[in-house]
Amino acid sequence: MRVLALAGRRLAASLPTLVLILVGLFLLLQLAPGDTVDALMAQMGGGDAALAEDLRRFYGLDLSIAARLGQYLLRLVTLDLGFSAIYGKPVATVILERLPATLLLMAAALSFAFFFGLVLGVLAARRVNRWPDTLISTLGLIFYATPSFWFGLMAIVLFSVHLQWFPAGGFYEIGEGLTGLALTLDIARHLVLPTLTLGLIFLAIYLRIMRASMLEVLSLDFVRTARAKGLTETRIVTRHVLRNAMLPMITLIGLQAGTMLGGSVVVETVFALPGLGRLAYESVVQRDLNTLLGIVFVSALLVIAINFLVDLLYAKLDPRIVSGG
Amino acid sequence: MSGLRIQDLSILLPRGGDRTHALAGISLAVAPGEILCVVGESGSGKSVTASAVMGLLAPGLAVERGSITLGQDNLLALTPAQWRATRGARIAMVFQEPMTALNPLMTVGGQLSEMWIVHRGLSKREALARALAALEEVQLPDPAGALNAFPHELSGGQRQRVMIAMALALEPELLICDEPTTALDVTTQAQVLKLIKDLQQRHNTAVLFITHDFGVVAEIADRVAVMQLGHVVEEGPVGEVLLRPQHPYTQALLAAVPPLNAPPTRPLPDTGAVLELVGLTKTYASRGIFRRRKAVKALDGVTATLKRGTTLGIVGESGSGKSTLARCVVGLMGLDGGTIRIAGQPLTQDRQKAAHLAQMVFQDPYASLNPRRSVGAQVAQGPIAAGTSSAEAWAEARRLFALVGLEPEAVRRYPHEFSGGQRQRIGIARALAMKPEVLVADEPVSALDVSVQAQVLKLLRDLQGRLGLSILFITHDLRVAAQLCDEVVVMQNGRIAEAGPVAEVFTNPRHAYTQSLLAAVPGRSVLEAG
Secondary structure, X not given: OHHHHHHHHHHHHHHHHHXXXXXXXXXXXXXXXXXXXXXXXXXXXXXXXXXXXXXXXXXXXXXXXXXXXXXXXXXXXXXXXXXXXXXXXXXXXXXXXXXXXXXXXXXXXXXXXXXXHHHHHHHHHHOOOOHHHHHHHHHHHHHHHOOHHHHHHHHHHHHHHHOOOOOOOOXXXXXXXXOHHHXXXXXXXXXXXXXXXXXXXXXXXXXXXXXXXXXXXXXXXXXXXXXXXXXXXXXXXXXXXHHHHHHHHHHHHHHHHHHHHHHHHHHHHHOOOOOHHHHHXXXXXXXXXXXXXXXXXXXXXXXXXXXXXXXXXXHHHOHHHHOOO | OXXXXXXXXXXXXXXXXXXXXXXXXXEEEEOOXXXXXXXXXXXXXXXXXXXXXXXXXXXXXXXEEEEEEEOOEEXXXXXXXXXXXXXXXXXXXXXXXXXXXXXXXXXXXXXXXXXXXXXXXXXXXXXXXXXHHXXXXXXXXXXXXXXXXXXXXXXXXXXXXXXXXXXXXXXXXXXXXXXXXXXXXXXXXXHHHHHHHHHHHHHOOEEEEEEOOHHHHHHHOOEEEXXXXXXXXXXEEHHHHHHOOOOHHHXXXXXXXXXXXXXXXXXXXXXXXXXXXXXXXXXEOOOOOOOOOOOEEEEEEEEEXXXXXXXXXXXXXXXXXXXXXHHHHOXXXXXXXXXXXEOOEEOOOOHHHHHHHEEEEOOOXXXXXOOOXXXXXXXXHHHHHOOOOHHHHHHHHHHHHHHOOOOHHHHHOOHHHOOHHHHHHHHHHHHHOOOOOEEEEEOOOOOOOHHHHHHHHHHHHHHHHHHOOOEEEEEOOHHHHHHHOOEEEEEEOOEEEXXXXXXXXXXXXXXXXXXXXXHHOOOHHHHHXX
């Protein structure tokens, strides 16, 4: 219960942040030249000023900024994200269509980066300053230093064009009418390259953190105690060191959830994935304020939810947190 | 021959150290049922001896020659697998720092039962049953509860009991104790020493006990080996070595142990009070709506007076509130109630002014100096911030270095180039640079070796004589308090248990707590009788 109270307090503290972000973004976008109607008119191939005036009135864009902001926040309380003029659908529907791809990509990339970062970090720390450590650390540096779009493009060139192992883009084969297990496998095949591209950079970060944290924990007194008990090195690492060394990694997941959402814009563009990131980019170009605000709202909720889970996990892993010491 | 035998053991240090060998041909033997105390100051090689016997030498150290045998087995010839079967089962160790020696994320029961699971192949359930029995044997208050507790939920003394239970789990032939009571309060120390001795006699264990404290030696040892710079300079039965030391180094070490009986009260200068504490209260309360912790009264109506040019000792165990008091006096912490008056004025919130009223000498000479700045800059920094010109402040720093017994030209050097005792002298110079009305010394000698400790205490006494310093001296060590203080205040749970001239309080304690503290001072029976 103490854990829930602790995490609940963090949750409550993040609500004002959410409102601030939304208001800030709303005001910021008013500074950008042009609005939804300009974008719509451009799509239609132009029109006269009277039509534009009518459209503005229709979408409620003729009101003052304060009135529109007030309206938006009021609707938000009832979880109504508004209507997207560009897509001609409620924003909630647009976002829900795009959310699965992004969620899958994030979860896959995060798991990939976390798992392999952990394993490689442990390996590097166990062989510190010997060739496996040097090799792993160098690879990590290369992953970290390479821009992800370049990685994505090279992966497409190698694995899709030359080797033809994986598809070059998209979320699933449209037109094949796959269902059930076949569809799942197809989606998985499509997500391999994007996951690798997005995950490699984070893998490099996790790997470095894990290596440093393992080295630190290995030098602590209780590891010496474990050695003095006559435990094998494997048991020392798995039972005593690993859990202690993982704490900084867990913190990092919470911190990087937001970064990962940002990184997915690039990856979704490169691999033509119908995800939130690309939707956000398109909404900015089309001045689709409602959709953009909706995406920010959902992304913020996502980051808050992940951090809530991380808090719970952290408290579960480290009993000292709960006792409030 | 059973028990441990170390013969002609030499261990090389990495190149470039201040000497070539960590151990230069030492020979020691511990028989079953015997406690051998290895005494020495830091750098004497006593801890290296312990790690060599455990087969856990730090990387870079290598055995040059010699042998270590336990029973019939040559330990230096063991393979890593044989070592693992030996460690924990035949040789066990209790470490110095009970706060960090246990895994913080694993229950006490989990860590304890590992011994039987790994070495004896018991099931988790059987092992936990054994662990419970082991916790009962070390007299933990609630053994069943402790089994499921995490280390941070236990006190230091309780954790050390868990460590002892773990070490003795498989009835090892040899128990190595590396300063096991150094981090504990004096009453807890007395209990833990008694426990080790009881269990050792019951299980007929050979004990290699490493310590720097002759009081502890007097309490627990059968035989003593004194080490200096990698050599064993003297060895013999405890009574012989403590009462009739032969080697000059042993004699010097014993002479440096401050006697518990205070010197006769010196006539106190009648100069009036420089520091007045009236009804101080400070409570560490729960903060926030969700965090409900029991409020702790660190200071609960503390009233005391320090006369100008004298030393007032604040003694007590951890949690008694003595460090909180020190922080409040130098203005690092706000009070909840009461007033502090220094030289007649109430303590101001203004840091600049408060800096001239009270300055602090800290406990840890390694952590209290910035490793990236020259020591002179750290001494001169305070006066410069207060408006003294840089040249003047540096000249003053040089003068202060000479005053505390350091080379004046050493001001250009960095902290790592100094030993612990020298760093503490720098700490004193830093405090004196502000010409404070009151010098607050928070356990300034407890991290130092006994001979260095004696030098620093002598320095403080000299400085007091020459500069007329008024010192508020915080310590848990009654021997140190007896030597330095004119008056003493005994604190318990934030309250004053007893106060008065030190000779009177120590020879004729009226409060039960003072009596128990004095009774727990290790080595009284041997060291004070002679």
